[in-house]
Amino acid sequence: MFKDATPEEIDQAVMLSDKAFREYRRLSLKDRKRLMYAIAARLENSGSDIIHCAMEETNLPEARLKGERARTILQLRQYADACEQGDWLEVRIHRANHTTGAPDIRKTKVPLGPVVVFGSSNFPFAYSTAGGDTATALAAGCPVIVKGHPAHARTSRMVADLIMEAVREEGMPEHVFQHLHGTSFEVGRQLVMHPGIKAVAFTGSLAGGKQLFDWGQQRKEPIPVFSEMGSTNPVFLLPEKLQEESASIARQYAQSITQGVGQFCTNPGLILGIAGTGLRNFKETLKEEIKKTAPQKMLHAGIAKAYDTHKAAALQQQGVNVLANSDVASHIEEGVPLVATVSGEAFINNPLLRQEVFGPFSLVIECKDMAEMAQAAGNMEGQLTSTIMGTEKDLLEFSEVVEMAANFCGRLILNGVPTGVTVCRAMHHGGPYPATTDSRFTSVGADAILRFVRPIAFQNWPDHLLPDELKDANPLGIRRIEE
Amino acid sequence: MFKDATPEEIDQAVMLSDKAFREYRRLSLKDRKRLMYAIAARLENSGSDIIHCAMEETNLPEARLKGERARTILQLRQYADACEQGDWLEVRIHRANHTTGAPDIRKTKVPLGPVVVFGSSNFPFAYSTAGGDTATALAAGCPVIVKGHPAHARTSRMVADLIMEAVREEGMPEHVFQHLHGTSFEVGRQLVMHPGIKAVAFTGSLAGGKQLFDWGQQRKEPIPVFSEMGSTNPVFLLPEKLQEESASIARQYAQSITQGVGQFCTNPGLILGIAGTGLRNFKETLKEEIKKTAPQKMLHAGIAKAYDTHKAAALQQQGVNVLANSDVASHIEEGVPLVATVSGEAFINNPLLRQEVFGPFSLVIECKDMAEMAQAAGNMEGQLTSTIMGTEKDLLEFSEVVEMAANFCGRLILNGVPTGVTVCRAMHHGGPYPATTDSRFTSVGADAILRFVRPIAFQNWPDHLLPDELKDANPLGIRRIEE
Numbered sequence: 004m005f006k007d008a009t010p011e012e013i014d015q016a017v018m019l020s021d022k023a024f025r026e027y028r029r030l031s032l033k034d035r036k037r038l039m040y041a042i043a044a045r046l047e048n049s050g051s052d053i054i055h056c057a058m059e060e061t062n063l064p065e066a067r068l069k070g071e072r073a074r075t076i077l078q079l080r081q082y083a084d085a086c087e088q089g090d091w092l093e094v095r096i097h098r099a100n101h102t103t104g105a106p107d108i109r110k111t112k113v114p115l116g117p118v119v120v121f122g123s124s125n126f127p128f129a130y131s132t133a134g135g136d137t138a139t140a141l142a143a144g145c146p147v148i149v150k151g152h153p154a155h156a157r158t159s160r161m162v163a164d165l166i167m168e169a170v171r172e173e174g175m176p177e178h179v180f181q182h183l184h185g186t187s188f189e190v191g192r193q194l195v196m197h198p199g200i201k202a203v204a205f206t207g208s209l210a211g212g213k214q215l216f217d218w219g220q221q222r223k224e225p226i227p228v229f230s231e232m233g234s235t236n237p238v239f240l241l242p243e244k245l246q247e248e249s250a251s252i253a254r255q256y257a258q259s260i261t262q263g264v265g266q267f268c269t270n271p272g273l274i275l276g277i278a279g280t281g282l283r284n285f286k287e288t289l290k291e292e293i294k295k296t297a298p299q300k301m302l303h304a305g306i307a308k309a310y311d312t313h314k315a316a317a318l319q320q321q322g323v324n325v326l327a328n329s330d331v332a333s334h335i336e337e338g339v340p341l342v343a344t345v346s347g348e349a350f351i352n353n354p355l356l357r358q359e360v361f362g363p364f365s366l367v368i369e370c371k372d373m374a375e376m377a378q379a380a381g382n383m384e385g386q387l388t389s390t391i392m393g394t395e396k397d398l399l400e401f402s403e404v405v406e407m408a409a410n411f412c413g414r415l416i417l418n419g420v421p422t423g424v425t426v427c428r429a430m431h432h433g434g435p436y437p438a439t440t441d442s443r444f445t446s447v448g449a450d451a452i453l454r455f456v457r458p459i460a461f462q463n464w465p466d467h468l469l470p471d472e473l474k475d476a477n478p479l480g481i482r483r484i485e486e
Numbered sequence: 487m488f489k490d491a492t493p494e495e496i497d498q499a500v501m502l503s504d505k506a507f508r509e510y511r512r513l514s515l516k517d518r519k520r521l522m523y524a525i526a527a528r529l530e531n532s533g534s535d536i537i538h539c540a541m542e543e544t545n546l547p548e549a550r551l552k553g554e555r556a557r558t559i560l561q562l563r564q565y566a567d568a569c570e571q572g573d574w575l576e577v578r579i580h581r582a583n584h585t586t587g588a589p590d591i592r593k594t595k596v597p598l599g600p601v602v603v604f605g606s607s608n609f610p611f612a613y614s615t616a617g618g619d620t621a622t623a624l625a626a627g628c629p630v631i632v633k634g635h636p637a638h639a640r641t642s643r644m645v646a647d648l649i650m651e652a653v654r655e656e657g658m659p660e661h662v663f664q665h666l667h668g669t670s671f672e673v674g675r676q677l678v679m680h681p682g683i684k685a686v687a688f689t690g691s692l693a694g695g696k697q698l699f700d701w702g703q704q705r706k707e708p709i710p711v712f713s714e715m716g717s718t719n720p721v722f723l724l725p726e727k728l729q730e731e732s733a734s735i736a737r738q739y740a741q742s743i744t745q746g747v748g749q750f751c752t753n754p755g756l757i758l759g760i761a762g763t764g765l766r767n768f769k770e771t772l773k774e775e776i777k778k779t780a781p782q783k784m785l786h787a788g789i790a791k792a793y794d795t796h797k798a799a800a801l802q803q804q805g806v807n808v809l810a811n812s813d814v815a816s817h818i819e820e821g822v823p824l825v826a827t828v829s830g831e832a833f834i835n836n837p838l839l840r841q842e843v844f845g846p847f848s849l850v851i852e853c854k855d856m857a858e859m860a861q862a863a864g865n866m867e868g869q870l871t872s873t874i875m876g877t878e879k880d881l882l883e884f885s886e887v888v889e890m891a892a893n894f895c896g897r898l899i900l901n902g903v904p905t906g907v908t909v910c911r912a913m914h915h916g917g918p919y920p921a922t923t924d925s926r927f928t929s930v931g932a933d934a935i936l937r938f939v940r941p942i943a944f945q946n947w948p949d950h951l952l953p954d955e956l957k958d959a960n961p962l963g964i965r966r967i968e969e
Binding site: 090093095096097105106108109110113115216217220224225227385395398409410412413414415416417418419425427428429430431433435436437440441442443445450453456457458459460461462463464465468484486 | 573576578579580588589591592593596598699700703707708710868878881892893895896897898899900901902908910911912913914916918919920923924925926928933936939940941942943944945946947948951967969
């Protein structure tokens with residue numbers, strides 16, 4: 004339906020982006036906020052056509068997509084407010100010391116330059132064209148080129164049109180936002196390798212994210228590539244808690260595993276417990292719940308196929324048994340919920356079982372004791388989240404497991420589910436590799452702006468020529484640290 | 487004199503570092519501060535042997551080395567105080583909202599793990615074994631393995647012994663600090679590629695720093711590699727200022743170019759002016775000053791040889807002429823101060839002239855007008871610093887040059903010299919590639935701690951089990967952002 008951007012079109016887009024950067028980076032925080040609010044307003048008034056288009060392209064239900072659009076609007080406004088409020092500039096002021104001769108030094112942040120955004124397939128609004136990456140790059144002062152996701156190319160185009168309308172009507176630099184189509188790897192490669200591009204944000208698979216990262220590092224001038232990739236989000240069911248609440252935990256998790264056909268980056272793919280009555284009861288209820296959960300259409304044929312392939316590969320591993328398979332009749336491209344079990348020992352010895360199966364799948368790992376659970380925890384790769392289900396007593400007794408869980412994840416949850424990511428400043432959505440390619444930055448919450456800026460210090464500069472945030476009178480009224 | 491660490495010794499060191507990490511990361515900020523103060527105290531009492539050893543190994547004069555040791559002590563204490571004060575934890579607290587159902591989320595920072603430090607040859611104390619990288623890694627909660635610089639291997643060993651004494655006497659985890667020798671590339675490669683290493687800090691040449699960076703990114707699990715590399719620190723002499731003060735500026739710069747035999751990463755290697763009386767007068771005085779500046783021994787034979795080679799290569803370029811060469815007799819391994827000139831046009835057309843000549847060398851670029859100066863500025867690669875010498879009128883008239891200068895550097899200086907880096911929180915010592923491999927972080931000032939930590943969010947965690955900095959009562963009394 005859409006043609007891939009040609010090498011010439013990509014060159015031209017980057018050139019225009021760089022040109023827009025020269026103007027856009029000079030705009031005040033208030034102006035950036037105005038643009039972001041204008042985009043939010045257009046999304047808010049975008050009516051049902053765009054929702055129907057997204058429904059067709061992603062198979063996601065109407066209510067979910069309406070909710071996701073509302074989240075996208077909330078993000079734009081929240082990050083716009085944070086942009087204006089200016090905490091992210093992390094201003095430090097060191098006044099001249101005439102006794103020691105130390106000069107006046109003041110530090111703020113400046114934008115990196117043109118950013119390429121590769122949206123995710125599972126969030127066609129909130130982590131795609133007008134999503135968190137675009138919003139935080141615009142807040143940072145960076146122009147954005149979105150490579151539209153081929154799995155929702157029309158939706159992406161419609162959102163892009165809204166953004167470009169906002170850009171025009173607010174009198175912003177014309178090419179501060181651009182949108183390109185591309186189904187081939189080559190479009191992505193050329194964008195990331197282009198010397199005019201200064202940062203990249205991506206949400207998707209490990210293979211895709213790692214490839215973009217590698218390209219970014221192999222350039223003559225390496226650039227930051229923020230890939231948010233796979234995660235199995237291990238859950239540790241501790242014994243006392245499980246003894247007390249096995250049925251309600253099982254119901255909670257059946258929901259979390261199958262919600263949105265399991266197509267969340269925080270989907271709980273590994274559940275570790277210690278063999279015993281508690282775990283037996285948990286499994287029993289989980290089985291009942293999964294059996295009655297209806298399969299649903301996945302995002303697209305490719306994802307449905309990959310789900311079946313990865314699920315089958317996991318089930319072929321030694322010691323893996325099916326605990327429950329949905330009993331409800333399924334149709335083509337639907338993801339059938341399935342939970343399997345394996346012993347702690349078999350899990351520890353088989354790295355393949357640590358790989359993500361993207362979809363409504365989870366593996367229950369039955370450890371024989373605390374030591375085995377700790378060993379399994381010690382083997383985990385980097386994760387977006389880790390969850391502990393435990394009583395106070397459990398937490399003290401399993402403190403080693405808790406510490407290990409903290410060590411491999413970006414968010415440590417107690418007595419909850421990993422699905423559902425609150426958009427707030429205290430959120431950290433990120434984690435050690437391979438959850439992301441840069442554990443030091445978040446992709447959710449206003450701190451995500453920090454991905455697209457770098458510090459600069461002004462030495463001995465006269466007050467009236469300093470950026471506003473550094474002026475003595477603090478005309479922007481932002482939080483600053485002075486020494 | 488010292489043997490290179492064997493592959494087995496490197497393996498062992500990383501294993502012990504990881505073991506120390508498990509203990510060290512649990513220690514309070516107060517305990518980390520205590521260790522850093524203990525190291526500072528030992529350095530303060532280290533007497534003259536270590537100074538004499540460094541004099542022998544580096545050819546640097548006694549006063550300079552004593553001053554540098556004092557700076558190292560100041561850094562350790564300043565970063566230790568910052569460690570305890572806890573701003574760098576960047577705590578954000580989002581309390582549960584019982585109306586919306588949003589959970590309690592609190593974010594802090596945790597250390598990355600074992601860090602390898604490659605010190606610089608030009609700062610045997612302040613950016614080597616007990617230097618800024620080691621100090622900030624220890625503050626962050628990371629154990630450190632220093633690969634001693636072969637050009638001051640004995641000094642490095644002596645400093646390492648002091649640190650290990652402090653570690654023992656303060657009852658710290660035994661291997662929180664380790665020291666390895668290595669003259670071969672292989673030792674560095676094995677350290678950076680070792681899966682147990684989680685970050686690398688380096689100060690030195692572009693070739694060395696880029697190689698470490700590449701190794702770090704080619705690992706199965708890529709890690710942050712903070713290489714601070716070359717910089718030519720362009721200086722823009724604007725016409726009105728030059729007209730008024732050509733002689734004093736020339737004297738100031740003759741000093742800055744030749745200070746420490748030009749062996750500073752902030753040495754002004756490129757000086758751009760606009761042809762005219764001001765620039766002519768500036769060159770005249772600069773010539774007189776350089777002619778009478780005595781050559782001095784460089785850090786080691788390799789650096790002296792590289793200086794001569796790179797200087798000769800620059801002088802062979804078309805249109806490059808010697809302006810001044812020191813008249814004072816020189817001896818072997820001494821760096822002879824030299825300033826050359828070239829036209830703006832020849833400079834713009836010859837990328838080789840943008841390369842750093844490490845030593846007491848500077849190239850004066852005579853631009854024919856503002857447009858040519860702006861073009862030269864637009865061609866600059868990333869730099870640690872950029873300096874503008876200008877009156878208010880100059881700054882307004884040359885605003886395009888000023889903006890471009892800000893765009894390629896980490897510190898923008900007005901009417902001063904780039905040499906001399908104040909150790910304070912507002913300092914940014916870093917810059918776009920190739921000045922460093924990560925423009926988002928500084929290597930000087932307490933914010934350098936941020937290189938070695940990553941965020942983690944705690945969701946729904948009971949107050950008494952949270953890290954102290956996240957507890958409701960704020961027992962550490964640190965600055966926090968709550969929403």
